[in-house]
Amino acid sequence: xxxxxxxxxxxxxxxxxxxxxxxxxxxxxxxxxxxxxxxxxxxxxxxxxxxxxxxxxxxxxxxxxxxxxxxxxxxxxxxxxxxxxxxxxxxxxxxxxxx
Ligand SMILES: [Zn+2]
Numbered sequence: 001x002x003x004x005x006x007x008x009x010x011x012x013x014x015x016x017x018x019x020x021x022x023x024x025x026x027x028x029x030x031x032x033x034x035x036x037x038x039x040x041x042x043x044x045x046x047x048x049x050x051x052x053x054x055x056x057x058x059x060x061x062x063x064x065x066x067x068x069x070x071x072x073x074x075x076x077x078x079x080x081x082x083x084x085x086x087x088x089x090x091x092x093x094x095x096x097x098x099x
Contacts, residue, residue, distance in 0.1 A: 001013070001014060002014075006061065006062075006065060007065045009032050009065070010032060011032050011033070011034060011061065012031075012032060012033045012034070013033075013034045013036065013054065014033060014034070014035050014036070015035075015036050015037075015038055015050070016035050016036070016037060016038065017037075017038055017039055018037050018038070018039045018040065019035060019037045019040075022037075022040050022041050023037065023040075024036070024037050024040055024045060024049065024050075024053040024056075025037065025053035025054065025056055025057040026057065027057045027060050027061050027064075029061070029064050034054065034057045034058070034061065035057075036050050036053050036054055036057070037050075037053070038050070048090075051086060051089065051090070052082065052083070052086045055082040055083070055085040055086040055089070056078060056079060056082030056083075056086075057082075058082065058085065059078045059079075059081040059082040059085065060072055060078055062081075063078065
């Protein structure tokens with residue numbers, strides 16, 4: 001199990017076989033857990049999509065921890081923030097820091 005620390009909370013990241021309603025990711029704000037699906041509609045989710053889903057769920061969690069609940073409920077906003085975070089990791093961090 002992977003864990004990260006955010007604003008004094010320990011966040012557990014769990015990669016699970018699949019999620020209800022064929023979701024790609026889900027965050028539980030009560031238990032501080034992020035779930036990322038390995039399969040969706042019986043298809044294997046590519047690693048890049050799993051990374052994108054993790055960024056999306058982290059964007060939800062950031063807004064929750066910052067008490068910006070109206071932004072947390074704004075899916076297009078969350079997906080934009082998550083998408084930018086994913087692009088940052090993909091185009092800079094993975095290219096330049098991880099060899
Ligand atoms: Zn969402």
